[in-house]
Each structure stands twice: as structure tokens, then as C-alpha cells.
Amino acid sequence: MAPIKVGCPAILIALLAGLAAPISVKGDQIDDYIKAQMRQLHIPGASLAIVRDGHIAKAQGYGFANLELQASARKDTVYEIGSTSKQFTAAAIMMLVEEDKVRLDDTITKYFTEAPQRWRGITIRHLLTHTSGIQNHVAVPHWLDVFRTNLAFETTPSRDEL
Template sequence: METFQIPGASVAILKHGQIIYTNGYGFANLELRVPAKPETSYLIGSVTKTFTAAAAMILWEEGRFNLDDIIGDYLPHLPHHWKPVTIRQLLHHTSGIVTNLGKADSLCKFNFDCDNYTRANVIQETACLPLSFEPGTKWEYSGRGYYVLGMLIEKLSGKTFSEFLKERIFTPLGMSETGMINYDIIVPNRASGYVVGEYGLQNSPQMNPEVELSDGGLISTALDLAKWDASFYTERILKRSTIDLMWSNARLKDNTIVSSYGIGFGLTPYKGHKRVGHTGDIPGFSSCITRFTNQNITVIILTNITNSRLNIGKLGNEIAACYWARKI
């Protein structure tokens, strides 16, 4: 925590879906000196994508779409060059849809009203850019692709993304402290976010919920994410065959295997051990959930810092390695 200037962190470690260790470290709020606890709520950034993928696969299990359907058939108002992308390609990050906002800003020259930012603005931000490659021919992480998946979930379910997650995932699992970013409501135990500035730590900007949505818009706790991990030992949310599909490596059109990603989960091994999980980085917060499937060990880390030097996923892997050594 000293090395990476982490104000606060909450950690949960699980074996076979059961918590074997949990604790809070440092401060959830530096100005008020509020200690971080296992119950502290943090923005989880792209760990949200595990829920987005699961929500999409719930609808797939119900026969609401085929994975190789093109997204334009469901969302006809998308930019024309995005429409031929398949739902499978969105889930696998092989769509070619660009998320590089810096590049888009320099080329598109949009002047959005930041106080009244709309979903259309989110799409316009990168729609001016061509696809990075022909869909299905390469792998490139695309937050904007997962944003489109959130729109698909809303279209097919007839509910908001937030309502669908609450009804089909959060409530069934008892995840009462998990929901979409909302600065208008009182959230008990909400951590303040920090970034590393020129003179040390400073308060992070607040994130626009409309911008994040299914890309990175959730707030949660280590204890709630423990319930999420535990659900994958069961079929309470998804069938075992569907979970296996999500935890299988993506393939390109030429059948080349993508070594790093499945559906909503990263699959990069660590020291020869099979791993599924995801990291999240959003201004003010860094998080990870990493599960070693052969050892049935999961490590969840939530922090209230953005620091480019902090590799939160590596930290989670190293904590898990301590448990292998102890053969717990």
C-alpha cells in the first residue's frame, strides 16, 4: 500500500466459494479518516463486464438470440459499420469496435454537453472511427463493445440494465450492496476515490453513469463479489455448460485461439495455473477478481486508487500463490 499509494483496500479470499479470509486496510475516506472494511463499497470498473456477459448469456439460454446473430438486427440505430458485428464477437472482444477516446477526440471534434451527456453521445464518441480490423480476425479489448451489449440486454429484456441485473442476478444471490453508480442516493460505506496527482493523492472525478453502464458502471463490496464467485460453483444463475463456454478461449474466424479471453472473463494463466477473472480500473478505483479453477481459490481486491504503476491483477495472483504454497 505504501509503494503504490493505496489509501484503502478491502480483500476477500475464498476456497470453494466460502470466505476463508476477509479484511479491510487503510482508509475508505482520507479526509474523514474512515477505515476501509470488508463492507466498504467501491466502483469496480470493468469487473462489471463479468455481469454484463452473464446477463447476455441468461438471455441466450432463453433462446432470445443466437451468438452469431449480427447486432444490427437488434439495434438498427447503431453506426452502419458496427451493424455486421456478431454478438459473439462483442462478447469475445473481437468486434474491432474502437474504444480509444483520445484518438476519437482528436479526429471527431465533438463538443458534448457534459452535464446532459446521453447514450447517443457515448456511441458518437467513437462511431466516427472505422473498425480497427475486420470483425472476428483479431482480438482487441473493447469497452464500447460491452456498452453495446448492455443496450442489447435492455432491448431484449424490456428492462433497464440495472433492473435486469437486480432481478436476475443481484436479488437471487443476496447481493444487496451491488448496483449501478448513482451519486444521488446515499450508499452506506461508500469509499471515496483518489488519483495520484502532481502533489500526491487528490480526489478523483465522479464518473458519469451513462458513460459507464455495462462497460464499467457497477459499485460493489468484497463480500458481495464473494457471493458472485460462489454462484459459479452452482447453477443458480447460469447452467454449467454455459459457464464452461464463458470460461473457454475465444476463437477467431480462422480458428486461431485467443489465449487471453473467453466471454466476460480473462483466461490468462499464472505460473502454469488455470485462471479466470477480471480487473477493473476507473478513475479513483482499481479492482480484481481472480479465480484459480484447479485450486478453487479466489482472491477479490477492491481499492480506492488509480495508479498506473499498480498492477492489481498481479497482486491478486500473488496472494493466491501464497495459498497454494500453504496447501489450504
């Protein structure tokens, strides 16, 4: 088996996007398709949910969630997706921009009124381009406890401030 690359489950999700349209495919055809794609792309495991009209039509785990432990993937397996969600967030924001519901140059304090004062000049564009200067507090132990104490968050100086 070839080495596994980070983000492979996301590739499988993209391949499944075509299945989201109204289809009359039987469960075993979906299973066969998933298994074939996993073999072809060397994906060790995946979890799938097909939701139709607000109800789960199919939920299934395939392969392994952990190769080292030989732990099977289940329909409720939680995967670390890393930065994959950034693409979906950006696409969703751009859809809101196209609908004139959000502007890229709106400040985040327009939508997040409880944000620290120091963030008042940060725009949605800054967040999408990773140029806000907001530090990665998630990497700091007990970051949520710090956030709840309403301490002022520090930002990295912008190019203009340097």
C-alpha cells in the first residue's frame, strides 16, 4: 500500500460530491464505489453519511480509522481534518459575498461584537488570507479558559505597524 497523504478523506468527500444530487443508487453500489475509490487512492479509512431531506439515508464506516491499532472506521468516527475546513469556510463566505450579505472589507467586529478592541481593524479579508495577525491561541494549553477571562488578545503587528 502506498503512503497515505494528509487530506485523503477530503479527496474522497470531493469525489462523493456528485452523489449529493438526486440519484437512485442502491446502498451496495455506493459501498462498491467507496471501496473502489479507497483502493485507487490508497485511502485507509473513511466515514460516510448521506443525508436526504434532513434524514440520514446511509451512514457507514469503511476501512481503518487507525492503521497502527487496526481500529475499524465507524459511521461515527471523528477524524482530524486539519486545515481542510478552511476551503469550505472560504467558499461559504464567498457565497455570502455574492449574495451581498457580507463584504470582504467588513470588520469582524460588525459580526462578532464581543471581540477584543484590538481586533476592530481586522476584516473578513484578513481572516480569509491569514493576515489578521491574530495569534493561534488554540495551540496554547487552556486557551479557552484564557478566552473566557476576557483578557485582551494580542496580535502580531501588521506590515503597516512595522
